[in-house]
Amino acid sequence: MEVSVIIESVISLFIIILVGVYGSKKKIITAETNKKLVDILIQIALPFMIVSSFIYTYDPTIKSNVIKTFYYCILAYILMILISHLLLLPVKSDRKIILHFANVFVNTGYVGFPILNSIYGAEGVIYGSIFNMFFVILVWTYGLILFKGNFDKKELKEELKKILLNPSIIAVCVGIMIMIFDIQLPGALISSVEAIGNITGPLSMIIIGVILADVKIKKYLRDWTIYYGVATKLIIIPAIIYLISLLIGDSSKAINTVVIMSAMPASAMTSILAESFDKKKEYAAVVVSVTTLLSLITVTILLKIIM
Template sequence: MIVLKEIMSLFLIILIGVYSKKRKIINEEINFGLRKILLEITLPLLIINSFNFSFQDEMKSNVLISLIYSVAFFVVGIIVSYICLIPIKSDKKKILHFANIFPNCGFVGFPIINSLFGAEGMIYGSIFNTVFNIFLWTYGVIIFSNKVSKSNIKKIFLNPSIIAVYIGIFMMIFNIKLPSFILESTKLVGNMTTPISMMIVGVMLADVKVKDIFKQGTIYYGSIIKLIVIPISLYFIKLLLKDNSTIINTIILIQAMPAATMTTIFSIDFNKEKEYSAIVVFISTLLSIITIPIMVRFIIN
């Protein structure tokens, strides 16, 4: 029911985006402005808020372990996705590879993790989210740009989201707490990230014929990799390590979430298969209604 509730909320916001584009409430100029707001204001504030937890001494070792698992499992996901996508050519491969690596950990993942593991799971989820953002603005940019230049490096390490990661890590290490009025304001604005991103997906879907949404075979193939193959690969690593801790279960389940909406945001910014990327996010989110409950039962035993 938690999965269904979150997914239905996402679909409703997507439909608002579709309606807004069809009624010409949102045009290309407004859509560009929404992306700028998301990337330069709401997302950085959301990242900073994800670090708002007590970094107590007894949690230090667990936080370090969750950091190691997050990095290692991102690398495993990259390798598995790259191998599975070898048969696919063109820019669609970039979209699917990006979607396979980066899960929707915020809007879909966190409520599920919170319901299963409570506050402890949310801490590990926040650590994963930190690694997510570092990979997003490094490897994620490289996927679309195909090269690492000086200008790219500058954009990667000095963009607002990565600066937010620097601030968040500093807050976490020194256990700095924002004043309540600042925290509440940044939280309210940061929480706008998901609605804005899903509306942007809806705006892109508005230009796609309904029949085209469900006839893209490569999208189903990519969704199987994202929602089943990668999580199961990580599950076998869990068995090899003989670790059934909340830490490893949290990280694996987050990786089993549908494609992040940043898939569409990046495809628009890099002008790569924009409509296709919106369909990827839509289909993987739709299929996750079935796969997430299965993965929860399968992974947690």
């Protein structure tokens, strides 16, 4: 079951990417239009997707595992950051920023959730939502600092204010309130939130397709950092995290979910932020696309080992 879901998810991603390529080639989506699509994605679609990920019915057992998932997620992100930093020491300049971001921030929403749902059902999605919560917090703090660089004291204060008021961070806070107080939302509101959130995946892939339309693939076939980065992201880091999970001695759905999510391909945000900050945007689009394609093999192998 899980293998077919992985295949379908990956194929679906690339079909939507091809739509973006088509839109760019036919001048339907220009560079200026693509920048506006990025704004719609980050400011509107993504926050709604985050809120919708918290709208579930929580029983006492799941609530207990959710707490464990918090600790496992923190450990996983610390490990991903440290391992990635060490492994990428040979890589220089903006390529290192792109690869490090790709290693730490994975495709939770559009690939991770369907796979978790096929294996563990709604319970897996709940644990995945916790992982996604840390993703959101870190992407707009640590991830933003990676792309923007160091801030002076005044600038840092302003950036922190922007981060706290970021729609995605606000969405996380709303989601946590829904979870803690078990708030029951009206059916019409839930449907609207989910409908808007559901455009996040397709929209992000279309944006990547537009960027890829102008990518000279041959230029990257001789770039060793692509091969090294992909191996680091899809094989080395997930393998280390899985081995550590064995040492912990917990084989629960909570820890397995964290291991599975850490093995997902690079997040579309890798390409989106590269586009926003004009840092190797073609390189970033290639990294996202290649890791997504090859995850068809690597995630399937991981699932066979875990299951």
